[in-house]
Amino acid sequence: GAVVSQHPSRVICKSGTSVKIECRSLDFQATTMFWYRQFPKQSLMLMATSNEGSKATYEQGVEKDKFLINHASLTLSTLTVTSAHPEDSSFYICSASLAGGSDRETQYFGPGTRLLVL
Amino acid sequence: GDSVTQMEGPVTLSEEAFLTINCTYTATGYPSLFWYVQYPGEGLQLLLKATKADDKGSNKGFEATYRKETTSFHLEKGSVQVSDSAVYFCALSVGGGYNKLIFGAGTRLAVHP
Numbered sequence: 001g002a003v004v005s006q007h008p009s010r011v012i013c014k015s016g017t018s019v020k021i022e023c024r025s026l027d028f029q030a031t032t033m034f035w036y037r038q039f040p041k042q043s044l045m046l047m048a049t050s051n052e053g054s055k056a057t058y059e060q061g062v063e064k065d066k067f068l069i070n071h072a073s074l075t076l077s078t079l080t081v082t083s084a085h086p087e088d089s090s091f092y093i094c095s096a097s098l099a100g101g102s103d104r105e106t107q108y109f110g111p112g113t114r115l116l117v118l
Numbered sequence: 119g120d121s122v123t124q125m126e127g128p129v130t131l132s133e134e135a136f137l138t139i140n141c142t143y144t145a146t147g148y149p150s151l152f153w154y155v156q157y158p159g160e161g162l163q164l165l166l167k168a169t170k171a172d173d174k175g176s177n178k179g180f181e182a183t184y185r186k187e188t189t190s191f192h193l194e195k196g197s198v199q200v201s202d203s204a205v206y207f208c209a210l211s212v213g214g215g216y217n218k219l220i221f222g223a224g225t226r227l228a229v230h231p
Contacts (some may be wrong), residue, residue, distance in 0.1 A: 007163075032217070043207065043221045044162070093161050097217055105169070105211045107149045107219055109162040 006110035011086055014118055021079045021113045023094030027072050029074035030096035032106060035067070038091040050077050070105055084117045091115075120145045124208050124222035131198055131229050133213045139193040141182075141208035149210040151175075151184055151191040152219070156205045165193075165206070198229045 003026040004080050023033055032051050036044040048064075050056040050071035059062045066088075077096075080095040081088055091114050097105035125140040143151065150169045154162040166175030170188035180195045189223040191208060 004161075032221075042224075043223045044219060049218065089190045095162075095219075106152070106164060106167060107217075108164065110156070111161040 002098070002108040004030075004094065004108050004110040006092075006113050009111065009115060010114045010116075012116045012118065015085055016083055018080055018082045019084055019115060021081075021092055021094075021115075023077045023079070023096070025075045025096045025108070028098055028108075029097075030077075030098065031074065032097045033071055033077040034095045034097075035069060035079050036093045036095070038093060038112070039078075040091075042081070044093060047079075053069055054112050081115065084115070086117045089115055090118045120149070120210060120212050122208050122220055122222035124206075124225050127205075127224075127226040129225060129227045131227070133200055133229055133231050134197045135201055135229075137193070137195040137198045137202075137227070139206055139208075139227070141191045141222060143189050143191065143208075143210050145189075145210055145212070147212075149183070149212060152209045152211065153180070153182055153191070153193050154207045154209060154221075156207065156224070158204070158212065162207065196219050198227070200229045200231055203227055203229045 005024045007022045037049045038044050047062045048056045048058045048067045056069040071077040093112045094111045143223045152167045153165040156167045157160050168175040168178040168184035174183045182193045205224045205226045207224045209219045
């Protein structure tokens with residue numbers, strides 16, 4: 001149980017285009033979803049936290065107009081990288097925590113999306 | 119602020135060796151503590167967790183005990199396998215409304231036959 005999927009797993013795009021990444025909780029409802037960025041051989045950097053039906057909370061230094069997050073339902077959140085540039089190339093990982101219950105602290109991670117901007 | 123410090127890697131071991139990866143934390147309040155594992159090219163998987171002092175989390179032969187007096191959550195395994203080669207992340211949950219996770223830098227483990 002508690003499976004999170006991401007789509008696509010890899011994407012290559014041209015500079016200036018926008019890319020949408022989907023994060024889905026497959027077998028549970030997620031009140032909260034998180035988006036992380038991971039640089040090679042480094043730890044995860046939290047970008048933003050999103051709650052279903054409300055605006056995302058962005059971490060300091062993350063441009064909310066560049067990284068658009070939508071959390072339209074309890075099983076889907078999307079991250080759109082707008083006007084992507086080569087420096088946006090990275091591994092993007094989402095996670096979700098369970099709605100209700102006693103295990104809201106545990107986050108379940110998706111497999112990640114590798115973005116390469118040419 | 120809250121933070122997690124892990125021992126630097128890489129850690130290189132022979133199969134069946136004993137593993138310890140140190141993790142210490144600083145936090146206000148009483149965080150929950152986690153170990154996540156990341157296999158090459160994949161996302162993170164929850165390995166184990168502990169929610170209060172003296173709790174021991176365990177899974178797949180790995181163990182870690184929440185030590186409040188030393189603010190530590192060291193990961194141990196008695197006999198590692200080649201398949202344990204991965205990056206291990208220690209993390210704490212700051213709780214509150216959003217339960218944000220703060221991760222350590224990660225420790226790469228390489229196990230050789």
